[in-house]
Amino acid sequence: MRRLAEILGLRRPDSVPPAPALPVYAVGDLHGCSGLLERMLARIDADIAATAPGPTRIVFLGDYIDRGADSAGVLARLRALEAARPGQAVCLMGNHERMLLDFLDDATGRGARWLRHGGLQTLASFGVRTAPGAAPTARRLAALARDLRQALPAGTEAWLRARPLLWQSGTLCAVHAGADPRRPPAAQPAKAVLWGHPEFPRRRRRDGIWIVHGHDVVPEPVAARGRIAVDTGAVFTGRLTAAAIRPGGTVTFLTA
Numbered sequence: 001m002r003r004l005a006e007i008l009g010l011r012r013p014d015s016v017p018p019a020p021a022l023p024v025y026a027v028g029d030l031h032g033c034s035g036l037l038e039r040m041l042a043r044i045d046a047d048i049a050a051t052a053p054g055p056t057r058i059v060f061l062g063d064y065i066d067r068g069a070d071s072a073g074v075l076a077r078l079r080a081l082e083a084a085r086p087g088q089a090v091c092l093m094g095n096h097e098r099m100l101l102d103f104l105d106d107a108t109g110r111g112a113r114w115l116r117h118g119g120l121q122t123l124a125s126f127g128v129r130t131a132p133g134a135a136p137t138a139r140r141l142a143a144l145a146r147d148l149r150q151a152l153p154a155g156t157e158a159w160l161r162a163r164p165l166l167w168q169s170g171t172l173c174a175v176h177a178g179a180d181p182r183r184p185p186a187a188q189p190a191k192a193v194l195w196g197h198p199e200f201p202r203r204r205r206r207d208g209i210w211i212v213h214g215h216d217v218v219p220e221p222v223a224a225r226g227r228i229a230v231d232t233g234a235v236f237t238g239r240l241t242a243a244a245i246r247p248g249g250t251v252t253f254l255t256a
Helices: 002-007 034-051 071-084 095-105 107-125 138-151 156-161 190-195
Strands: 024-027 057-060 089-091 166-169 172-175 210-213 222-224 227-229 241-245 251-255
Touching: 024 034, 024 172, 034 071, 034 241, 034 251, 057 166, 071 089, 071 107, 071 156, 095 107, 095 138, 095 156, 095 190, 107 138
Parallel strands: 024 057, 057 089, 172 210, 210 227
Antiparallel strands: 024 241, 166 172, 222 227, 241 251
C-alpha cells in the first residue's frame, strides 16, 4: 500500500507537516496569569523580530480565566491586544469561557459547576464578593450572576460570546481542547473542540491536518502524530508555553 501511494503521488497523513500559510504562535491556557501573559508577549515579539519580520498570527487557545488571580486583567489585555493589532491576535474560546457564559445564562442550573472549577477566583478578580463556606443557594447564584454581569467592563460579555471555536491556516488547525478525528475542521462539534473528544488522543487523523491545542496539561510541550500540545499548566507550574509553527513545517517552543 505504501508503494502504491508513492506511485499515485499520495502522502501518508503523518508525512504532511504542520504548515500554516504564515508563522503562527499558539499560546497555551492562561487561567488568570497576567504576569506570564506579559512575559510571553515579550518573548513572542522578540522571536518575531529575530525570525519572522513579516505577517504573523498569535493564536490564544482559550481558558483565559479561572483558577489564577487576575482573570480580569488577562481579559482586558487580550481585548486591548486585539484592538492594537487587528488581524494579528486571534483569541479562541475555551471551556472555561463557555462555563462563565453558561453561568450568566443559567446560574441556578449550570452555575455551580463553574464555581467549582475556578469561577470563584474570577468573581473575585472582578470585585464580586462571595460568602465562604457552604454552597450558594439558587437565589445567591442568581445574585452572583447579576453582580458579575454588572461588574464586567463594557463590551466584555459580547467579546466573550464572539470568540471563535477554531482557527485554521494551511495544514494547521488551532482549537482549545481537541477535535473529532473523523470530521474535518469545519464540521467539528462545539463539544469536541471545547471539552475534547474521546478518540482524539488515540486515533490519528487521515486528512493531514495538525491540531494545536491546550486544555490537557502536559509536563512538556510536544509536537507528534498530528498533534501539538502546549498547555504546561501555567497556573500550577508557573510555566506558560507557546508553539512557534513556521510555514515550512518546523515547530519550536517558547516558555515564559
